[in-house]
Amino acid sequence: MASDLINVNDAGVLTLTVSTSAAGTSLDHELVMESREALRSVTRGKLDAGAIVLRGAGKNFCAGGNVAKFADAPDRGDYLRGLADDMHSMIEFLWETELPVVAAAQGWAAGAGMSLVLHADVAIGGTSTKMRPAYPGIGLSPDGGMSWLLPRVVGAARARHIIMTDQILDATRALELGILSEVVEDDSVVDTAYDTAAQLAAGPRGSYSAIRKLLQASATNSLTDHLAAEAASISALGNTAEGIEGVNAFLEKRRPDYPGVR
Incomplete structure (x- = not known):
């Protein structure tokens, strides 16, 4: 490069x-x-x-x-x-x-x-x-x-x-x-x-990726289909290292360390 x-x-x-x-x-x-x-x-x-x-x-x-x-x-x-x-x-x-x-x-x-x-x-x-x-x-x-x-x-x-x-x-x-x-x-x-x-x-890459996908799909999805996509997405992220770190950091009142769990 x-x-x-x-x-x-x-x-x-x-x-x-x-x-x-x-x-x-x-x-x-x-x-x-x-x-x-x-x-x-x-x-x-x-x-x-x-x-x-x-x-x-x-x-x-x-x-x-x-x-x-x-x-x-x-x-x-x-x-x-x-x-x-x-x-x-x-x-x-x-x-x-x-x-x-x-x-x-x-x-x-x-x-x-x-x-x-x-x-x-x-x-x-x-x-x-x-x-x-x-x-x-x-x-x-x-x-x-x-x-x-x-x-x-x-x-x-x-x-x-x-x-x-x-x-x-x-x-x-x-x-x-x-x-x-x-x-x-x-x-x-x-x-x-x-x-x-x-x-x-430095933020949650999985979250950003999911947000971009959902926003792009929203233009053509029905509301029912999109609600299902949102539910599937947040559920999948909940079990990722970044999702776990984000929730734990919130409860522990600290800044999440997303790079540290990648």
């Missing part, structure tokens, strides 16, 4: 950098591929991590795809299909890890960048953060799961409006809509994201 862009720190946080200052902080295809391999390693038990931070290494989180490269491709459709397939494969592994995901959404998160922010469980923005679907502006349609996730976050009618009119959402509006979880000063975005991820990495 590229030590400064894709790595796991001492707190167990896996950094996935999706853009750099090169090419206007557009989505970096090589970093997407490196991120996919790191996530694959997590799912195969070859890399240990407790949480993930998605970030950009430049002034923006990610300003979208590299449109200049779209234009240079001999077959633009084929090129775009390849880019989308690669990013989607990375996203599938992101979900397969079952780890909490935190986005450090500084500056612009446009196009694919906005899509990636939507995959975060916790998205930290700055006062200058801006988001934009961007796809209609270049005559294209969303990728990265935007058209699946945004309706689940803001509702179908708002999602249609935001995407089709290519709205620019400032930090306040993105927070109101639930796309951002928290807004901090611009120079605190990355540190806040890492602090949040470190807290999650």
